[in-house]
Amino acid sequence: MISLIIVANGSSERFGQNKILVKIGNELLINKTISSFYNIKEIEEIILVSNKDVFNLIKDKKVILVEGGETRADSVKKGLELSRENYVLIHDGARPFVSKELIQSIIENLKKYDCVVPTLKVTNCLKFIKNNKIKTVNRDFYIQTQTPQGFKTEIIKKAYGKKNYKNFDDCQLIEKQNNKVKFIDGEESNIKITFKKDLEGSL
Numbered sequence: 678m679i680s681l682i683i684v685a686n687g688s689s690e691r692f693g694q695n696k697i698l699v700k701i702g703n704e705l706l707i708n709k710t711i712s713s714f715y716n717i718k719e720i721e722e723i724i725l726v727s728n729k730d731v732f733n734l735i736k737d738k739k740v741i742l743v744e745g746g747e748t749r750a751d752s753v754k755k756g757l758e759l760s761r762e763n764y765v766l767i768h769d770g771a772r773p774f775v776s777k778e779l780i781q782s783i784i785e786n787l788k789k790y791d792c793v794v795p796t797l798k799v800t801n802c803l804k805f806i807k808n809n810k811i812k813t814v815n816r817d818f819y820i821q822t823q824t825p826q827g828f829k830t831e832i833i834k835k836a837y838g839k840k841n842y843k844n845f846d847d848c849q850l851i852e853k854q855n856n857k858v859k860f861i862d863g864e865e866s867n868i869k870i871t872f873k874k875d876l877e878g879s880l
Contacts, residue, residue, distance in 0.1 A: 678763060679719045679784065680830065682756035683710060685727040685770025686745025696870050697731065697770050706870065708736050709773040717777060719784050720766070724759050726752040727770065750843045757834050765833060767847055768825035771870040775825065779864050783827040791856035793827040794848050795863030796820040822848060823863040832856055 685707055689696045697707040704712075707727070714720055724741045725731075732742045741759060745752035753767060764787050768775070779795060786793040799816040806812075826847055836842065836850035851858055868875055 678721055679787075680760040680762040680765045681714055681720050681723045681825070682753065682760065682765060682767045683707075683723065683725050683770050684745070684749060684752050684756065684767065685710075685725060685731060686752045687749070687771070691871055692873060695730070697727070698734065699870075699876065701773060701876065705734060706773050707731060707734075707770055710768070710770050710775075711735070711737060711740060713773065713775050713777070714766075714768075714780065717780055717784070721762050722760075724756045725770075726756045748843055750837075750845075753847065754837045754842065757830075757837055760830055760834075763830055764827060765830045766825040766827050767833075769869050772824055772867055773870070775867045776864060779867065780825060782861055783825060786859050786861060787827045787829070789857075790859035791829050791832050792848060792851040792858045794858065794860050795823040795826070795867070796860045797823065797863045797865065820860065821863075823867050823869075 685697045699706050701709050711723060714723065722741060724743060725735065726743050726745045728744060743755050743759060746755055766783065783793045783795065797820065799819045799821060803814050803816040803819060804811055805814050832851065836854055842850060845853065848858065870876060
């Protein structure tokens, strides 16, 4: 019923080393991310888009491995080419703390919508800076998006078939086609590991 694509082919420049190979407890970050989706019966296949250095360290032999592209968009497209199910979840490899409750909520909403995206409200004061000019903006008009994001496979594949697919993120591509997008509550704990400080207390 559902394909899962985990994208883990970034450069990790801000982290200072390949972050998905850092250990959380006794487990590599990427293996922890993968295991977050275990025991979810709707997920029929897991596709990991990464590189050969990572592939040698993947514990689960059932995971489908594909080398990533030059950009995140290229990597997602390569994962989609292997997807065989009616629905697909696209997830950042550097989000190892996603809960099964959030995953199930996305899957449930996919029954009614073309695209489902978990979001968080902006809680800090938000300012726009351009040409050394500062303007405070209304944070109520902004949200932060997370992954996994869910899609009808046929629709997201069509979106990635456009020539300009590299210019937009996954959800934007769906918005451009005027498909039905559902925003649901995300989780504060579902952070994307970017800096070493993001893992303080977890190592």
